[in-house]
Amino acid sequence: MAGAVDKKLLLRVAANARLNLTEAEIAKFLPQLQEILLAFSLLDALDVSNEKPSFQPLPLENVARKDAVEKCLSQEEALKNSRHKKDGYFMGPKVT
Amino acid sequence: MKKALGLNEFVKEVKRGNVSVVEHAEKILEEAEKSNPRLHCFNVVSRQIALEQAREIEAEIKTGRHKGRLLGVPISVKDCICVKGVESRAGSKILSGYVPLFDATVVEKARAEGAIIMGKTAQDEFGFGTFSNNVGIGFEKPCNPLDVKRSCGGSSGGSAGFTAFTTLAHASISESTGGSIACPASFCGVAGLTPTHGLVSRYGLIDYANSLDKIGSIGKTVEDAALLLEVISGYDARDSTSLQGSWEELSKPLASNDLKIGVVRDFFKGCDEAVQKECMNAVKRLEGKGAKVEEISLPLNAKYGIAAYYLASTTEASTNLARFCGMRYGLHEKLEGNFNEYFSNVRSKGFGEEAKRRILLGTFARMAGFRDAYYLKAMKVRTLLIKEFKQAFSGVDVLVNPTMPIVAPKFDEIEKLSPLEQYAMDLCTVPANLAGLPHASVPVGEHRNMPVGLMITADHLQEKKMIEAALAFEGACR
Numbered sequence: 001m002a003g004a005v006d007k008k009l010l011l012r013v014a015a016n017a018r019l020n021l022t023e024a025e026i027a028k029f030l031p032q033l034q035e036i037l038l039a040f041s042l043l044d045a046l047d048v049s050n051e052k053p054s055f056q057p058l059p060l061e062n063v064a065r066k067d068a069v070e071k072c073l074s075q076e077e078a079l080k081n082s083r084h085k086k087d088g089y090f091m092g093p094k095v096t
Numbered sequence: 097m098k099k100a101l102g103l104n105e106f107v108k109e110v111k112r113g114n115v116s117v118v119e120h121a122e123k124i125l126e127e128a129e130k131s132n133p134r135l136h137c138f139n140v141v142s143r144q145i146a147l148e149q150a151r152e153i154e155a156e157i158k159t160g161r162h163k164g165r166l167l168g169v170p171i172s173v174k175d176c177i178c179v180k181g182v183e184s185r186a187g188s189k190i191l192s193g194y195v196p197l198f199d200a201t202v203v204e205k206a207r208a209e210g211a212i213i214m215g216k217t218a219q220d221e222f223g224f225g226t227f228s229n230n231v232g233i234g235f236e237k238p239c240n241p242l243d244v245k246r247s248c249g250g251s252s253g254g255s256a257g258f259t260a261f262t263t264l265a266h267a268s269i270s271e272s273t274g275g276s277i278a279c280p281a282s283f284c285g286v287a288g289l290t291p292t293h294g295l296v297s298r299y300g301l302i303d304y305a306n307s308l309d310k311i312g313s314i315g316k317t318v319e320d321a322a323l324l325l326e327v328i329s330g331y332d333a334r335d336s337t338s339l340q341g342s343w344e345e346l347s348k349p350l351a352s353n354d355l356k357i358g359v360v361r362d363f364f365k366g367c368d369e370a371v372q373k374e375c376m377n378a379v380k381r382l383e384g385k386g387a388k389v390e391e392i393s394l395p396l397n398a399k400y401g402i403a404a405y406y407l408a409s410t411t412e413a414s415t416n417l418a419r420f421c422g423m424r425y426g427l428h429e430k431l432e433g434n435f436n437e438y439f440s441n442v443r444s445k446g447f448g449e450e451a452k453r454r455i456l457l458g459t460f461a462r463m464a465g466f467r468d469a470y471y472l473k474a475m476k477v478r479t480l481l482i483k484e485f486k487q488a489f490s491g492v493d494v495l496v497n498p499t500m501p502i503v504a505p506k507f508d509e510i511e512k513l514s515p516l517e518q519y520a521m522d523l524c525t526v527p528a529n530l531a532g533l534p535h536a537s538v539p540v541g542e543h544r545n546m547p548v549g550l551m552i553t554a555d556h557l558q559e560k561k562m563i564e565a566a567l568a569f570e571g572a573c574r
Contacts, residue, residue: 003462005460017414017459018421018436019452020444029453034459036516040403043473046480053475054308056337056484057293057532058556063336077197081425093431093438 005033103169103320106265110157110168117157117168121150121212124170126265128215134244137234137258139175141215142182149212149239164210164325171206172259172268175216176223177311178300181204184443185217187251187304188232190446191426193560200300201335202269202311202328209327214266217254221448222413223273223304226521227510228253228280230450231535237507240284242546246504249280255314256280256288267315267324273304274405275525277312278537280297282549283504285539287321287566288314292556293532294339296325297332305412306337308405308529316534318538318566325559339557355387355565358492362398363524374548375498376543381572392495397486400477405526406519407461407474414458418444454516461569482531489555495564497524499537528553536566540573 005013010030014021021029075088084091101109128141156162173179176186178196181205185191203213215222228238228250228286238253240259248257252270257280259268271289272279281288290312298309298486311328315321332338358493364372383389422428422442429442447455461470488495501523510518528535533556537549550569552561 004466008454009460013456013460013463016463017449017455018418018440018443020440021452022440025449025452029456032453032515033457033460035408035514036519037460038517040407040470043400043403043477044469046400046477048473048476048480051476051479053472054478055475057482058339060294060337063215063333063459065333073197075166078424080197081194082423083428084423084431090423090433093433093435094433 005030005037100263100316101265102317103166103265103267103315103323104490106169107165107167107464115236117154117212118147118150120168120264121146121170121214124262124266127262127264128258131180131261134239134243135257135261136218136238137254137261138172138215138252139185139187139218139235140183142213144181145181146212146214153210153212162210164208165323169211170214170264170266170440171211171324172214172255172266172570173203174255174268174270175219176271176302177202177269178302179216182213182216184216184302185232186223187221187235188446188448188451189427190443191302192422193427194425196300198300201297201332203300205330206269208322217252217258217268217270219253220251221451222302222417223251223271223276224413224450224454225250225278226275226518227505229507229510230448232448232451233446240504241506242285242547244504245506246546247283247453247507247510249283249500249504250277252314253280256284256286259286259314259316260284266312267320269300269311269328270314271309271311272529273308273409276521276530278499278525278535278549278551281533282499282539282547285547286314286316287318287570288312288537289563289566290323290529291325291329291559292339292534294337295534295557295559296329297335297338299332299334300352303416305409305416307412308409318536318563318570322563334339337353355382355494355568356428356492357382357387357389357565358488358495359389359394360394360495360497361391362394363497364521365398367498368543370543371501371503371548372497374543375496375550378540378550378569378573379496382568385567385569385572391493392488392492394484394488394527396546397481400525401481401527401530402519404474404477404481405522406457407470407529408478408530410458411461411471412458414455414462417447417451417455420428422498439447450515458534478530481527485527485531485533486555493554493561495553497551499524499551503546503548504544534555534559536562538566538570538573539567
């Protein structure tokens with residue numbers, strides 16, 4: 001699997017992550033990621049087919065709070081950290 | 097450096113009226129501001145807010161109303177933890193200008209006990225580093241106060257650096273994902289405590305990797321760090337992974353004279369000989385005082401820990417960082433192009449090099465076609481690694497190993513390391529972090545005039561044992 005990352009796949013991953021990579025970044029990241037994934041492919045040797053994944057280090061139970069109205073940010077507060085706002089709303093880029 | 101008062105002692109003096117909280121706050125703010133152009137331990141020193149708080153506390157003390165456990169104690173906070181009204185950027189340009197409207201639970205808890213929040217400490221961007229060299233675009237790298245050519249360690253570098261530097265009563269709220277409290281504590285010669293995952297609320301933390309992030313404490317001594325950890329721990333309904341139950345009085349561990357110490361042979365192997373020697377000398381000192389010592393082997397953790405950790409943490413980081421897109425807070429650009437173009441533009445300008453590298457690695461590890469082979473595999477390996485730890489704890493109270501394989505390196509030495517070589521430096525710290533186990537780092541010796549830290553790991557929720565052992569090592573190595 002380690003050799004699977006080439007420039008084409010790296011660009012697909014970057015597009016998925018919403019990152020524009022420069023040619024210099026591609027030239028730097030590609031061999032680094034190949035090296036890292038090659039080193040990590042040592043996990044391939046381990047048979048874990050009978051193990052359950054530990055998405056959390058300790059067992060967790062689902063928790064839900066009471067379905068009651070609680071204090072939350074006002075509209076004005078929620079918008080306070082944004083420069084892109086209009087008429088009490090966030091203003092985003094074009095959708096299409 | 098002059099010896100600072102311990103926090104418990106300091107609070108007593110404050111309550112007796114022998115120390116002015118305002119004068120002390122002014123002194124430490126000046127110390128932080130004066131040293132910052134040279135050491136860069138702070139991203140923000142919140143002078144005004146700290147002094148307002150100090151004046152309020154002093155007025156309350158005069159009326160005899162305030163009885164807090166951290167009364168008048170200046171506390172610095174790692175940049176990734178939200179402080180109301182103070183720019184909180186997690187060391188990243190992409191959060192430029194973000195001023196939280198609320199305090200993280202840990203900050204709220206510290207304030208409720210009379211702590212004074214003095215500023216935000218420098219770190220690797222989002223915690224992505226071992227040396228605090230991966231700071232965000234436009235940030236300065238914190239320098240080790242013991243030798244400014246050397247790293248403070250990371251990612252809570254500013255927290256450990258300033259704790260080592262200050263001559264005044266102070267402790268720092270820091271955070272560890274893969275060793276980011278233990279490592280800088282080791283490099284700067286201070287005490288760092290990382291709790292069991294879930295013991296301390298993560299509400300208000302700018303996440304790196306949710307299943308790994310733990311807020312903890314750094315202090316000049318184990319007692320100082322334990323007091324702060326005790327204050328900030330406890331159940332919080334606002335964090336769905338917060339553990340229910342009560343772990344009070346962490347700083348007053350049970351008295352015990354028959355500590356069983358497991359020396360993790362596999363983690364010693366990859367360390368500098370001088371570091372190994374200092375750590376073994378510390379173990380021998382405790383053995384001489386009656387502790388029982390045995391060798392423990394954790395071969396799976398030693399071999400697979402780094403790979404499993406980096407796959408897990410970068411995968412989670414890549415989803416966490418997806419929220420930063422230049423619309424609601426942080427870095428903004430001119431609204432141009434469609435949303436994909438706009439988000440990509442902001443993100444490409446706002447994230448530093450290591451953040452991009454980890455986002456790419458994590459996005460790859462969870463993409464369709466690769467998820468099972470990388471992310472899911474790592475999660476299953478994690479199960480094996482936790483089991484190996486649990487087995488080890490059936491026979492011993494704590495496990496010990498060097499915190500870091502080397503003493504604090506010089507910045508020019510770090511520059512020569514590839515990303516993979518830098519990740520490999522986390523050999524001793526990532527396994528306990530991956531397993532969510534509580535661990536401490538305490539200074540036990542020196543090599544080339546730089547401190548050597550010993551890492552003490554306990555089983556889940558055995559913070560008292562961890563602290564008891566840490567106090568014993570600290571006492572034996574002073």
